Amino acid sequence: MTLPMGRIAFGGDYNPEQWPREVWTEDMRLMRGASVSMVSVGIFSWAQVEPRDGEHTFDWFDEVMDNLSANGIAASLATMTASPPPWLARKHQEILPVLADGSRMWPGGRQAYCPSSPVYREYATRLVRVIARRYADHPALALWHIGNEYGCDTPVCYCDVSAEAFRTWLRARYGSVAELNEAWSTTFWSQRYDDFAEVLPPRQVPAFNNPTQQLDFARFSSDELLGCLLAEKAVIRELTPDVPVTTNFAGYSHALDLRRWAEELDVVSFDSYPEPFDSRAHVEAGLTYDIYRGARGGQPWLLMEQAPSAVNWRERNAAKEPGQMRLWSWQAVAQGADAIMYFQWRQSRGGAEKFHSAMVPHAGPGSQLHRDVAALGAELASLPEIVGTRPRNDVALVLDWASWRALELDARPSSDVKQIDALLAHHAPLFDANVGCDVVSPADDLGAYRLVVVPNLYLVSEADAARLTEYVRTGGHLLVSFFSGIVDESDRVHLGGYPAPFRELLGLRVEEFLPLDTGSALQVELLGQTGGAMLWSERIVTEGAEVLGRFDDGTPTLTRAKFGQGVAWYLGTRPDPGLMRALSDHVVAEAGVEPVLAGLPSGVQAARRGEFLFLLNHNPHGSTVDVDRPMTDLLSPGKGAAKRVELPARGVAVLR
């Protein structure tokens, strides 16, 4: 199942229920003018279409759908269940979520439902059935948008209903309470359970919560939210078996196990909100695009939401600089997006997000912002041949959801060690060097990659460790950073000296972790280059590995070991960005990996999808790029082919 749109979808969340009919007419006119091809409708419409229990008022929504099809606009039709209406909470207070301290969350915001609530699911699926029946054959229906930003506001619930569901989940996982005790190491602190009935969610406790209880609760919570999605999907598949389904993921957090969820979707959607105040925001965004593209093995994904300019939910909400919205949109396309959509079409007059920018802002369609949106719409519409193409990368970055969750539990050697930081530390030098990179799971087949980077795989199963080992044995290049291979799936230390599953592969052992204090740094020399190192050090004892980097007291921190046909690097600290770049470049070159384009000016990104070469100038000044053969910039078709491309400040070129 794929999207049948034949172009890069362009549009946004469309919430006509906030506006009177006369505005709807203008909306259609303006959408056509802006080359809008798809909109997401109905996301928060439950209270409007079912104003009271079991009574439905879809007439107005029929009109919306008809308007769309009449104007050639596809509907990404929401299941409308993202926020239950107040009447449901009043009728069934037990659907309201509860925090770890036992306090309840109430209606008045959004997502006020317990992920495990059978009552919520029953009402939700009843509604989905009505919607799916009503619009199954509507010509506008192109995509099902199940829920919305699952887990963004209510990722977990600690109520008694959730507790019972957690026990059910644990029974299924462990079979016996003895197995649970073994996995949870309950001999510690007198936590042994005699019966599943005694087990609770990791509510507020004195001292630290049991870490495996926390880890399993994170797994459970992701599964429960997925259960909500699957319940709705089952109804949809039954009634509209040919319409693809998606759900839009919100930012990146470890609340939802992306890889597991992606299996259940036809296409992955992502809501991307880089921080315009951050001059390196595009680098971090680049990582997220690689993550979401990786969720279904490189399949193109949908940028389901971005802000035309400022958001409303940060403490200080920066507007985007002139050209930045277009640039960042093309960056998403360059990194695999087949849709560029926004939250939202028309800026709300009231409510909590009225200061979130929109495609039609408060300043109206005559504003620069709207003109920029319309221009981008036309531009994207002009290049339908990009759709469906994919990058082809030789480097893989390993990310595992269970490891991420476990890494960031409390009572670790250093709470400063964070998964995203580790990913960024390794991804940024690749990004800056224009080396294309896929984000993969340690369970994936890695054979096609020349280089695999493991930034911080704290938790690893024996099977995954064996797969990585085999990858090197058969000729792969591997770069592993510190605090990897430490615990098993139950957060129990792999015995035999750190990092036990990788010791032979890496040719070393780590005797002790020596995390650094906040603000302190060590001097380090890596591959002949000196600089600072932060965050972490450790006592490494080599057992066959060659030492290629040392702290200034002579202790090793970078090693390289030949293993089988391959090479395994190990990095025991967090060097400063300059050193990381030098190290990354060295390892990349040794692995025989080529960048998309070499020798680019700093701040210029090059990315390839199929036959298209994207050049993205993230600088606030013009930059010049030379390519090796005359190419045509499809965004400036009049110019003809050339070997030199002049990119204005925040400019974009799509070459072929």
Place this chain on the structure above:
Amino acid sequence: MTLPMGRIAFGGDYNPEQWPREVWTEDMRLMRGASVSMVSVGIFSWAQVEPRDGEHTFDWFDEVMDNLSANGIAASLATMTASPPPWLARKHQEILPVLADGSRMWPGGRQAYCPSSPVYREYATRLVRVIARRYADHPALALWHIGNEYGCDTPVCYCDVSAEAFRTWLRARYGSVAELNEAWSTTFWSQRYDDFAEVLPPRQVPAFNNPTQQLDFARFSSDELLGCLLAEKAVIRELTPDVPVTTNFAGYSHALDLRRWAEELDVVSFDSYPEPFDSRAHVEAGLTYDIYRGARGGQPWLLMEQAPSAVNWRERNAAKEPGQMRLWSWQAVAQGADAIMYFQWRQSRGGAEKFHSAMVPHAGPGSQLHRDVAALGAELASLPEIVGTRPRNDVALVLDWASWRALELDARPSSDVKQIDALLAHHAPLFDANVGCDVVSPADDLGAYRLVVVPNLYLVSEADAARLTEYVRTGGHLLVSFFSGIVDESDRVHLGGYPAPFRELLGLRVEEFLPLDTGSALQVELLGQTGGAMLWSERIVTEGAEVLGRFDDGTPTLTRAKFGQGVAWYLGTRPDPGLMRALSDHVVAEAGVEPVLAGLPSGVQAARRGEFLFLLNHNPHGSTVDVDRPMTDLLSPGKGAAKRVELPARGVAVLR
């Protein structure tokens, strides 16, 4: 109804229940020695006069009242309801307030009652009836002191009783749930209510609370507390129709709608606690005095509480510098106070405020602090003719309670934009230039002012916007700063481009807000002078206005438009204090406004009430002031008239 005292009232909170009888005798002697003319009694006496339900023990309090009248001291008699006794909370736990997270507040501090509790109000008014009957004809009774610092510790309550009261209030405000849905923009996030019964206070929710729900809850909470006051006032008016009533406001917050409350009082009282560590504390205090004087249209107000020296409730509690207590007291008088009173008469031996300084401190009546208090009492007693006089100002500063509340809700363009900061930014340059200023409501008649300043009127009704427009059309000068005129009374954006209700008046539109990041600044030139600008910028498109200030990229940020007979200025950023002073001076001069006295040394405040000219030297060093004709310093009567006044460090002169 006015205070019949014929002098500037002087005294403090008097809590004899904390002390044995022998101390009472000393109290009377010391009060006479310190020229005390009025004390507040009974504020926290409920548990002492009604030790158990319905049993009253007023004998001791009779004695207190008799002592006062015997010594010629007036009583500001409290209704004693500020903190209910523990027995009431035990008997009726439902009177205890509840936080947004559902947790209850308990006895053991103060103000532990739900503002909407009918049980609390019933017990409170029953007590007030007993007190009013008993002391209706007592010669000491001069003023009713209803409650105490309403809302200081418990401004809101989220309990089920409050929820029901909120629904009643909403029914009265909106009539139908459809109207509420419209006002609250509940089409957003599926928040539509089908019945008032579904509506709740803005309790803890996932994501952001509905902003209009929050705004209405703030209005409701102020009204509920006012309802407590009005219930007591009704009893008082019935039994003592000729005795004026007041209540003392605590600091400045938006919890209580001051203008609405002031209508119900005969005189406004204010508790003022400037921070002695802050060398500009008197400037901020000056703003508060203008606010409270403005609450009843310039009527003199009562400084009901100040600290003789340190308070106890800050993290670090600075003592006042020598002379500072006298200086700050005279500042209050200069800005309209007809009473100078303290918390409290005698420093407590125990309890939570025993380290709050008092007129008779722990160090005893022989201390410097007590001698300073007594000297000030005598000084104030010597100038009864000041009483009742008023300043006459040509500049008005606009402040609106609903706008303040709405401005500081979450999910705004920048959470750094705060109402008090905006007021201070505009008030301080007027204060420093000794330009007298009244704080007014946008609903006031502004015709008498030469210049009206609107620091940040985020929320404005069509009617108020029209009134400001008419003010300029008929010849007024208006200075409006950014983020004004954005939303209506329901926090819904005024459509038509920002700031829609002022666009024609100001001759411009704002396309987009560009708030600044923390710590960042822009270079700006205003009226030919350059400096820094912080906090905010925006994309201004002029539509007739003249540009008189620009950022260094050339974009406009200060404009001036002729409109009708008047002039309308607009400022789109927050310039640094030096630039603000230059701008303010320019606008003031253009409007033909004169300072009280020009050319004063920095740090010397000049203020006028009636025929009295006050000179206040806030500097820690001496300053010299020249006046235009020989005047007599009433505080140094022996010196005779002169044109030059030598003010010692922190010195004061009252000239005539």
Place this chain on the structure above:
Amino acid sequence: MTLPMGRIAFGGDYNPEQWPREVWTEDMRLMRGASVSMVSVGIFSWAQVEPRDGEHTFDWFDEVMDNLSANGIAASLATMTASPPPWLARKHQEILPVLADGSRMWPGGRQAYCPSSPVYREYATRLVRVIARRYADHPALALWHIGNEYGCDTPVCYCDVSAEAFRTWLRARYGSVAELNEAWSTTFWSQRYDDFAEVLPPRQVPAFNNPTQQLDFARFSSDELLGCLLAEKAVIRELTPDVPVTTNFAGYSHALDLRRWAEELDVVSFDSYPEPFDSRAHVEAGLTYDIYRGARGGQPWLLMEQAPSAVNWRERNAAKEPGQMRLWSWQAVAQGADAIMYFQWRQSRGGAEKFHSAMVPHAGPGSQLHRDVAALGAELASLPEIVGTRPRNDVALVLDWASWRALELDARPSSDVKQIDALLAHHAPLFDANVGCDVVSPADDLGAYRLVVVPNLYLVSEADAARLTEYVRTGGHLLVSFFSGIVDESDRVHLGGYPAPFRELLGLRVEEFLPLDTGSALQVELLGQTGGAMLWSERIVTEGAEVLGRFDDGTPTLTRAKFGQGVAWYLGTRPDPGLMRALSDHVVAEAGVEPVLAGLPSGVQAARRGEFLFLLNHNPHGSTVDVDRPMTDLLSPGKGAAKRVELPARGVAVLR
């Protein structure tokens, strides 16, 4: 009753239930190799030995005890009650503790019980009876380890059961509610109680909690936890009257009244975790060792837990530097410890503390860490004659638990004034000068000391003040710092001017406190030396005292008064460390106190126990020490006697 071990005990927490049987065998072998003489067993074994209500499974524990005795290792046998098993919480949810906001704490961490719960105590003592019966005559049993780190995670509980117990405790303390009202100053804020039934724990309230209510609740909570210990001790004494009992105190907090608790123990145990990132950590540790040695009048104490290297519960957990673990262990011995023990023997594979270092770390017995542990074990075993010896000091530092608690309540002149800071400010210059010091209670007999230092005795009874006064009258030297002698046992100000009970003794009065703002400092001259002063100043009026230190505005801050046969110093600020050292040296010299050893290099600590002189080089470089006569270093027996000792970096010598 004393420990019958005849050597400095060496070992750690031993938790074999976390490991399979084959590991137990290796444990015994490794313990022998590391000269382990005692281990703590069973601390968190409740859930393992009583897997369900009333069913016991002690077979495995018998084996553990038998292994110990077979290997000549003594058992510090825990009562196993530190953390109740989950089945008990499920059966009796009312044992779970409740926070001040009313929210409950759940199982899943540790110490999840209400200190006042009769149900918890019943189940706990039932278990203790079973254990004590079973092991009364076991040859391994050497010491009872009651509970574990009482109050570390759950020092207080606000539930209704606790409330009722608090009322019972208050009835016993006060007899009548009138007495309670007097002590609690309930005339303030209308807090008068008419009946004990109205009194509650200091739960969440609006504004500040009543301070005496808080103070009494702290006393009560300490007593309730002590009640838990005493209930268990009663069973133990009944069944094993000859076995000594201890409990291990966690860090230093005012939760438990150490002096009161120590009376009930046969020996005091302490868990010490200095922060390796802090280069002065040994100085603060030195204070704690003096505190715990003082708990039973100088009796040797047990270092029951320390980390072999890093802990796991800080945000960033530093490893110890090479040699630091040995150095710090010897420091504890030098300051009176007769046991050096660790948490824990074998590093856990799972659970919340798996990253806490252990005697057998994850890196295994071949690691440097384990080799260092074993070497220290052998070294300690070689010097059994140290056991039981005591220091003999001429300086006493006064610390009182009630005063500490009261000092750190809210609504004080400055929340920056902290008891431990005050102790450290006075203890550090003594420590750095190698002047031995005992920490005493103001109720102790001080006659034997030449100098008594009172860093900050905010709360003092008339009797204790009289004892200190008498101490000076009869010839003692006393140094009192600011904010001492302010309130009585009920946190009521001693009337008569600050500090009333010491005014005559010190020859001065304090008119007003002038705390300093954060980050600000004053210039001060003390005894002819100038420097900075922080935190505090005050308006001192001398009444007979000589002024020996002044701020640069000339106001006094250091005074000296002759009183009777003695001398009383008063310090009204917190000078910088250099000035504190000069002042301390001066006062020490005037009092005729000699250091253990004079003229040592900075960073070298000298301490004496009996005939043993300990030299501890806390520097990361070598240091040379000259002693006045040839002495032998018992740790380098081959070297022979010498007058010069060369200490390597972090080196130790034990001379005789």
